[in-house]
Every structure is written in C-alpha cells, then in structure tokens.
Amino acid sequence: MLIITEWVLWKHTGGHKKDPNAWKDSMKELCTFSTIEDFWRYFNHIPHPSKVFFDGESKRRVGLNNEIIEEYSLFKKGIEPEWGDTRNKSGGEWFWRSSMDGEVLDLFWQNIVLGVIGEMMEDPSMGFHINGARVVDKSKTYPIFKLELWLDTKDGVVKERIRSRLLETITHGLPANKAVKNNPRFEWKDHS
Numbered sequence: 001m002l003i004i005t006e007w008v009l010w011k012h013t014g015g016h017k018k019d020p021n022a023w024k025d026s027m028k029e030l031c032t033f034s035t036i037e038d039f040w041r042y043f044n045h046i047p048h049p050s051k052v053f054f055d056g057e058s059k060r061r062v063g064l065n066n067e068i069i070e071e072y073s074l075f076k077k078g079i080e081p082e083w084g085d086t087r088n089k090s091g092g093e094w095f096w097r098s099s100m101d102g103e104v105l106d107l108f109w110q111n112i113v114l115g116v117i118g119e120m121m122e123d124p125s126m127g128f129h130i131n132g133a134r135v136v137d138k139s140k141t142y143p144i145f146k147l148e149l150w151l152d153t154k155d156g157v158v159k160e161r162i163r164s165r166l167l168e169t170i171t172h173g174l175p176a177n178k179a180v181k182n183n184p185r186f187e188w189k190d191h192s
Contacts, residue, residue: 005077005117006032006034006076006077007033007034007074007075008077009032009033009046009073009074010030010071010072010073010074010075011027011028011030011069012026012027012069012072012081013026013028013067013068013069013070014026014067014069014070023082024082026070027073027080027081027082030042030046031046032077036117043110047062048102048105048106049072049105049109049137050102050105050106051102053070053102053105053137053139053143054137056142070136071134071136072109072134074116074117074132074133074134075131075133075150076131081132083192087131088131088150088191089191090191090192091129091131091150091151091152091153092150092151092154092159092189092190093149093151093188094148094149094151094159094162094163094166094187094188095148095149095186095187095188096184096185096186096187097138097144097146098145098147098182099145100145100182101178103178104174104178105135105145107173107174108135108147108171111170111171111172111173112133112135112149112166112169113133115170116133116149120165120169121165121169122162123161123162126157126158126161127158129153130149130151130152130162131150131151131152133147133148133149134146134148135147150191154190167186170184171184
C-alpha cells in the first residue's frame with residue numbers, strides 16, 4: 001500500500017525577537033502539498049531565501065505587508081516547526097551555520113527540500129524519521145544562515161545514516177569552485 005505524505009511549507013516573519021511569546025504568531029502556512037507537481041507549482045512562486053534574507057546591509061522587507069521573512073520551514077502535515085511539538089521533542093536536529101553566498105544557500109535549501117519530500121535521505125529499513133527542514137536567517141551585521149534537518153529520534157545509527165545521506169543530497173549540483181568554501185559540517189542538537 002502506497003502512503004502519500006502531505007507536507008506544509010511555512011514562513012516565519014520577523015519581529016518576534018522583542019516578544020518571545022509571539023514567535024508562534026509569526027508562523028504562517030504558505031501551502032500544503034502531497035505530489036511533486038503541487039510542490040513545484042508552489043515552490044516556483046515562493047521567493048528563494050537569497051531574495052528575502054539579509055543582503056549584507058539589511059534584512060529585506062517583502063510582499064504586500066512589507067514583512068521580514070526570517071525562516072522557511074517544510075514539515076510533515078500535523079507537525080509544527082517548533083521544538084514543543086510532541087513529534088519533535090523525542091528527537092533533535094542536524095544543523096549547519098555558515099555565511100554562504102545566496103546562490104549556494106538557494107541550492108542547498110532546494111536540495112534539502114527535494115531530499116525530504118522525495119525521502120532520499122531516509123532508510124526504509126530503519127523506518128521514516130525525518131519530520132522536516134528549516135532554513136533560517138541568523139544575520140545581524142553580516143550574512144549568516146542556518147540549515148536544519150529535524151528528526152523524531154536520537155538513535156545514533158539512524159542519525160548517522162541520515163547525516164551521511166544529507167551530506168550527499170545537499171551538495172548535489174554544487175559547482176567545483178564553490179565546494180571547498182561550502183563544505184557542510186553538520187552538528188547534532190537534541191530537542192529535549
């Protein structure tokens with residue numbers, strides 16, 4: 001029996017740093033999809049991270065509401081992109097923080113998203129453990145971005161297998177002249 005996973009793409013707008021309790025209010029669902037065709041229909045019309053994140057001088061304001069987008073998240077439907085969600089508490093995340101250029105940031109984000117929805121980083125013999133992925137603008141005075149892959153487990157074997165596949169997936173299509181500077185080094189962080 002074929003099981004189709006539904007995914008939700010979220011944006012997180014700025015301004016919640018002044019009021020940490022308002023963080024959840026900054027999360028807005030952009031779209032839900034369960035087919036690759038629907039994914040591309042939406043994804044092609046959502047600005048790439050390099051078009052909305054810090055540009056070296058300031059955080060960009062975009063859209064009709066003139067908002068600052070600080071994160072994009074892609075999670076399975078029913079799982080919110082926050083540590084407090086019960087399916088995220090039991091696991092953790094692989095993360096990498098870097099000052100990569102916009103072209104590389106966009107490629108890495110697209111590769112993670114395609115790897116997640118295509119289940120290319122999962123090992124079916126070990127079960128399905130990826131809950132979602134995020135790209136976060138951590139810039140203050142210079143561009144720095146964070147890529148995250150969230151799992152529902154802390155099992156060491158599963159984590160390492162997924163990390164290995166993550167490294168293969170994220171760098172697919174990276175030009176050789178950018179490979180050395182943008183060599184991902186993911187670290188693990190438990191969510192509880």
